Amino acid sequence: MPTGVALRDAREQLFEAAERVLLRAGPSGLTSRAVTTEAGCAKGVLHRHFSDFDAFLAELVRDRIARLDARSAALRESAGTGAVADHLADALTDLFGSVAVAIVGLVTSRDELRARLRRTTPTGVPLLTEATAVIASYLTAERALGRLAADADVDALAPLLIGAGHMLFADRTGPPPEREAVRKVVAATLAGAA
Template sequence: MPTGVAIRDVREQLFDAAERILLRDGPSALTSRAVTEEAGCAKGVLHRHFADFDAFLAELVRDRIARLDGQAAELAEAAGTGAVIDNLAEALTAVFQSVAVAVVALITFRDELRARLRQSGRTGGVPLLAEATAMVADYLAAERDRGRIAADADLAALAPTLIGAGHLLFADRTAPLPDDEAVRRMVAAVLGGVLS
């Protein structure tokens, strides 16, 4: 892109480019040059909007975490309707078919990124997975309140188990995505003893 040409929504354009690279090529391919080339903008654009590449990556992770809020609201609204297994299978598929698996790999891959996320007040767990776990725990609590999950169900164990098992189903970006039935079977296996 020629210099002097205004770019609309630069941050989102750069974030979307980074996401495409992550999904297509993995975290090792993610560089500032690759992002600006993928976004179709001059190399200096990223550094005009972010202090450095790790600052860009930290904002990318925070942005993708914020997107979970919409998914969490949808899942919360589903409490008391439909089948618990179906609701959770759909929510887990939405989380893990997104860039979540690639973001987790990126966070694991880049020490400086983890440090920046911790410095920004982020505590506990792997970013994105921790928020997804909270989303699932809140949903399970709402279903327990409605009597659809056993009153003595250990939600603190069930939610991370569902997220971990879901992550494992979707983790291999070179393999075909698991089908809906595979996700449903996993959710049913985890929740088998607590569904009312």
């Protein structure tokens, strides 16, 4: 007797199921059983594709980090157009309006997951470290175009923006901040660099 449905792209379907569980139940509710139940498949499906649950979680985080590349390219291409604060507010909202806050909670709550991710992200918090690099790259492009002061310290501004964005979106159970609140924080952070 079948115990679930056939999965066309098991890996991606399991990742999407994990995100839904993570958003709904938080890191403590994310178990292999919860993921496979959400995906509508047998528990063995997860273990057929991943050596264990922490290997699955590490690949989930790495996959979500890889998705930053497309966002990074789009943000860099926007350099020289529109308002810098608008682009950054949109980028922070896009990043933290997704599952990123929940993933940060997951990474900080699981020692084995953090240890596995240290192989590819040796410092900082995985996902936030890579997002900081995306913001720094954009700020560098804007500085080169003269839209930020020549002495603007992008290596200090980028983590400030990521930290402030994370704080604005940290309450995953409440409503997200209004766009104008995000823009106001971005503008205040950039005030000395504009």
